[in-house]
Amino acid sequence: MKMLKTTLAVLTAAAALGATSFAQAGATLDAVKKKGFVQCGVSDGLPGFSVPDAKGNIVGIDADVCRAVAAAVFGDATKVKFSQLNAKERFTALQSGEVDVLSRNTTWTSSRDAGMGLVFAGVTYYDGIGFLVNKKLGVSSAKELDGATVCIQAGTTTELNVSDYFRANGLKYTPITFDTSDESAKSLESGRCDVLTSDKSQLYAQRSKLAAPTDYVVLPETISKEPLGPVVRKGDEEWFSIVKWTLFAMLNAEEAGLTSKNVEAEAKSGKNPDNARLLGADGEYGKDLKLPKDWVVQIVKQVGNYGEVFEKNLGKSTPLQIDRGLNALWNNGGIQYAPPVR
């Protein structure tokens, strides 16, 4: 046992060395430019975030973040290749340099941000654990769930958060943990459990699987903070800034009312000074990031602003029908807020 521990310690140390030794400023952007595409790590199938369509194209908000980075760097949103990673291998893939950016609904936590040789570039989606119940139950708040049988969709942190919440509120509950989302959805439908819990974004996907989705409702409580965002390797500030400001550019574009339809015309007219700076008509703000002058124009034209991407992948026109909620802009009731480009 002791020997095993020593071996493990050596392995981890070696892994940590390997992970930190090679990240240096500028290396990633140069490598990306040299190979001609951005290698992007996405999930292996998560509705609305990254999932292949019938033709095998990866669609979803996480995938679109990568497309936006490609649009900023190359002026071409198609210059991106996707690696589909499962939850266990995602960090290794980034640490070992297999992918340049990891955009895989990964929760931003202190241990991941500080302890793994990684750094989070922003928040694409403010998620949190929530509850899905049948309307017939007559429950309007999670506080009324005393004695309920709770189906838990096994996640990396879900079980812990749920048990914390119920204990903190002095509620009794019977947990049933499921590995796959299909099993847990079926159990809710068959009445084996009163309430289904998972990340809210996934609850909406679960709901659309049910035979009568309108009979079910997601309760207003969010019992944990799960800010999801793109991750890059620590130590390469240049690449970190590019990913971070790509995200900010998408948010700023939405705030300024720039959409994929009007952005080109707006860039040419250059009437609004704020937009002129953002779109590269005035000043050289792309240059600081080592990006082309029209980087924001390319992002918005080819991928869309944040609101467009959200609506296309998660919003009311999709089967998921997720409200903007926390993910609305700061001036619209949400907390998505981007520093200005100037």
Add this chain to the structure above:
Amino acid sequence: MNAHVFKPDMPPPVKTVGVVAWMRANLFSSWVNTLLTFFAIYLVWLAVPPLLQWAFIDANWTGTTRADCTKEGACWVFVQQRFGQFMYGYYPSDLRWRVDLTVWLGVIGAAPLFIRRFPRKVAYGIGYLLVYPTVAYFLLHGGSFGLSQVPTSQWGGLMLTLVIATVGIAAALPLGILLALGRRSRMPVIKSVSVTFIEFWRGIPLITVLFMSSVMLPLFMPEGMSFDKLLRAMIFVILFESAYIAEVVRGGLQAIPKGQYEAASAMGLGYWRSMGLVILPQALKLVIPGIVNTFIALFKDTSLVIIIGLFDLLNSVRQATADPAWLGMATEGYVFAALVYWIFCFGMSRYSMHLERKLDTGHKR
């Protein structure tokens, strides 16, 4: 003298022939059996009609989107729409002919081996085993002879399952035989190496090996050097399964009477010739069921590559069920995957039975 004339045969008693008699003998021979029969019929009645109702009668067969699935039963439209992905993964659709061609070449190339009177079968077989994998590699992977390259990260679906399974079977069998011979060897080094190898690989679960190969291995490699995931998986599947094959073959070797070894030596045959001409043909014949059993297990074990993010048949299905446009189609997808796995495994099992019958010479008296 009159020749004795036999009376014509009487027909058997009515009670011992026909359907009724068969049922009496097999289904209702005692009250316990009668009870069990009725219970079994009840179970079948519970399971089969709803299944048929779901899978065929109420099923939706035509359409292009989820909205076309208006009837209660299964929505096979989902499988239809995703069929290409289930079969080929992300292999570019305009290049899929290369996969088809590889499969056809393999089938046509192997056909002569199954014709009994084909001349020089052994030489042909060895040639086939050398040439075909090379051709298949260049066809599937491309990158030369004017074929554009398709990296293994785009391989998927049933094609990937078959690639891993066939490579695994083709390489694990010879390696396993060598290991079995090594374990029975009188030379201490060879013996201890074989024993250590076999016991090591048999002692750890395949899933942990795959997991280590994808999570730990990349960290030890220089940056930018990535060791192909599929290759990693195949190497570990081969090593793992060869240990199992070795133990099966060893069972066969132990079943051969000592007299056969002695007879081979008495004929003046050396080690390799006595093994190749006398011992192994008999031993392998004995263990066909065991070997095929291992192969079937291997075929199903390929689905474990899900853990390292390879998109084999099962993982392709799982992923397709996460498409927002097709949420809730998991049952149809998994039923389809099960059917495909069953067809292949059942095929292997039938072929092994055929082989056993064909090779069952000499022990019949």
